[in-house]
Amino acid sequence: MPSLTKQAAADKSTGRHLAYIFETWNRKLHYYVGLYLLLFLWLFAFTGLLLNHPSWAFAEFWANRTVSTYERQIQPSPAGGDLSQARDIMRQLAIDGEIEWTDTNSDASHFDFRVSRPGHIFEIKIYTPQKRATIQRIDFNLWGVARVLHTFTGVRMGDPRNHRDWSLTTMWALSMDGLAAGLILMVLSSVYMWWDLKQKRWLGLLVLGLGLLSCGFFVMGLRWVTHNALG
């Protein structure tokens, strides 16, 4: 039976080994995640700048759009909800994308909806009695594709009517979640790695503190320093 001293030394050694494994993998994950997400990060950082600076002329896309309108004969869709009818019409027109409801469609003879995907918008108007569809197709350049990718989620705050209904939109939304989760992981792993560098703790604390103060001022401080009419 090992003595208490030997047992304590063995526990300490196991603890050190586990800490070493954690440190190694924390560091590895920091750059592995960063390298995998590189292009996603660059896209969202760059398009964030584009969205914040709509006057940057080199990235103009709306003025350079191309619009074409055409008509097609369609077969009446089988009875069902708006979504299943829209999907059937899209299948007949060979159009794929995220469905967006733009109208209440209260008139039974008329059925309108929009289909969008990065780079393209299809405004579809269905005239049921005439079995006719009018399609307005809008195409954007590469800058337009990049900008739309930043916000292409299929849902909008305060708009309960529109849901994600295209599998690729769901996949893109999951990619956005993945990038956000990856960035949070990278921030946390970097804080752990920095804390381990004893000679850089104080300057790091000062810098991190300044960052927290600056950011906290916008997130919570502005509410405190401005007048609250509620009292």
Add this chain to the structure above:
Amino acid sequence: MSRRFYIITRDLHLYLGLFFAPFVLVFSFSVFFLVHSWIPGVGTQPGVSSFMRKVVVPSNIEALDGRERVDAVRSVLEQIDISGEVGFIRHIPEKHRLVVPVSVPGRETTVAIDLEAQSASIAQRTTGTWDALVTLHKAPGPHLEAIRMNWFPMRLWRGFADATAYLLFFISISGIYLWTVLRSERRVGLSLIAAGAFSFLGIVFALAH
């Protein structure tokens, strides 16, 4: 020279990363709310509180437009001690009314100015910290270019938001440099860059074509 460059790059990567870490967290956490169109606790915040005050309204305010109207409205807001970013001002000519949304991250105020009665009714709602993250994520954004960033703190935020984006480029490029120094990790790293590029280009191609 090379050693010095390495040390400077590593320290800048560390300290700039630490300073901007809270900003990166703001943008990252708010992504979940924006992508899933849901903000925790928004429905449970205190309800709208409203009251009315007498104000002096500039006489030509209905004739003004864009940024000039925002500036004129701000003189009214100062009288009722409301500050914040002024959004799209709705003019209802037949009622001689202006409806002015004013936002501070985490709080929304709507000021309805009656131009004939020279009065303002104020409705205010606290939307909370999670909503503040979403507001900050979307600011300044692409809309209302002529009038947005009409409040100094939001102009300051625009600077930080842009700086965060530029910082992400610096951090990722300096991170690549620091990784290339680790020779034993090159093969795994290159495989991950290739896998990331394949995933990214694959999904973007599928979405756009």
